[in-house]
Amino acid sequence: MNIPKISEKDFIMILTGAGISAESGIKTFRDSDGLWENHRVEDVATPEGFKKDPKLVWKFYKERYFQSLEVSPNLGHIALVDLENKFQDNFLLVTQNVDGLHTRAGSHRVIEMHGTLLTCFCTKCSKKYTMKEVDLEEIIPPCLACGKPLRPDIVWFGEMPYRMEEIYAALDKTTVFMSIGTSGNVYPAAYFIAQARQRGAKTIGVNLAEPENSSYIDYFFQGKAGDILPSLVNLIISN
Numbered sequence: 001m002n003i004p005k006i007s008e009k010d011f012i013m014i015l016t017g018a019g020i021s022a023e024s025g026i027k028t029f030r031d032s033d034g035l036w037e038n039h040r041v042e043d044v045a046t047p048e049g050f051k052k053d054p055k056l057v058w059k060f061y062k063e064r065y066f067q068s069l070e071v072s073p074n075l076g077h078i079a080l081v082d083l084e085n086k087f088q089d090n091f092l093l094v095t096q097n098v099d100g101l102h103t104r105a106g107s108h109r110v111i112e113m114h115g116t117l118l119t120c121f122c123t124k125c126s127k128k129y130t131m132k133e134v135d136l137e138e139i140i141p142p143c144l145a146c147g148k149p150l151r152p153d154i155v156w157f158g159e160m161p162y163r164m165e166e167i168y169a170a171l172d173k174t175t176v177f178m179s180i181g182t183s184g185n186v187y188p189a190a191y192f193i194a195q196a197r198q199r200g201a202k203t204i205g206v207n208l209a210e211p212e213n214s215s216y217i218d219y220f221f222q223g224k225a226g227d228i229l230p231s232l233v234n235l236i237i238s239n
C-alpha cells in the first residue's frame, strides 16, 4: 500500500457515505438495487415531498430507523475509531450517513451533516425528540408539546446540511483528507475534497467504484471499506 507520509501533527478529516455501511447490511443510494432505485428522491427526501405525502415519508424513515437498530458497525467503522484514538483533536469525521453506526462503533468527533434517523422534530415548535420518545405506532407521530406533526431529523434536498461552519473551519486546517464510500454526487459534501486539496491537503479515497470526484484523489484504494480500512489505518498509525 502506497500512502503519503502522515504524522501526529497532521489534521485528518474523513468524509464517509453510504458505502461504509454497506457491509453492515444497509443499502446505498445509487448502486444497483440502491434506495433511489425503488423510491423517488422528490417523494421521500425533499420538504415538498413531505408536504405532499407525510405518511409515505414517515413510512420510509420509520423502516430505515428500525433497520438501523438491527444492524451493527463493521470493520470499516471500527478502524476509524482507532484512527481517531491516535489523532484525537487532530481528527474529524464528517458523515453523510444517518444510521448512527459511527457513534455506535465508538467514534466521538463526528458530524452527521445530513441528520440522523434516531431523532425527529416538530414542524411547528421545533422541539426535538428521540425516536424512542415518540409514538411510532402513529402514522404521522404528533409533537408531545403542541400536537403538530413531527418530521424526521433528516436534511432533505434543498435544505442546509448541519454544522457547516464547523466543517469549513476544520477544512481550513485539514492536511490529510480521506473520502470513504461515497459516490461524490451530492453537494456540498462532494466538494470538500477539492477544497481540502486546494489548501494543500493530501487526499485519499477508499471506494468500491470510482467516484464522480475522483480527479481530486491523490491515493485511491478500490474495494470494500471493511477490507481496506483496517490495514490502511494500521499503516497510518504505525507510519
Ligand code: OAD
Pocket (backbone or CB within 6 Å): 016, 017, 018, 019, 020, 022, 023, 028, 029, 030, 031, 034, 045, 096, 097, 114, 155, 156, 157, 180, 181, 182, 183, 184, 185, 186, 206, 207, 208, 209, 210, 211, 223, 224, 225, 226
Ligand atoms: P451513494 O449511494 O451515492 O454512493 C455510495 C458509494 O459507496 C458508491 O460509490 C459505491 O461504489 C460505494 N460502495 C458501495 N459499497 C461499498 C463498500 N463496501 N465499501 C466502500 N465503498 C462502497 O451514497 P452517498 O455518496 O453516501 O442524502 O450519497 C450521498 C447522499 O445522497 C446521501 O447522504 C443521501 C443521498 O441522497 C440524503 O438523503 C440527503
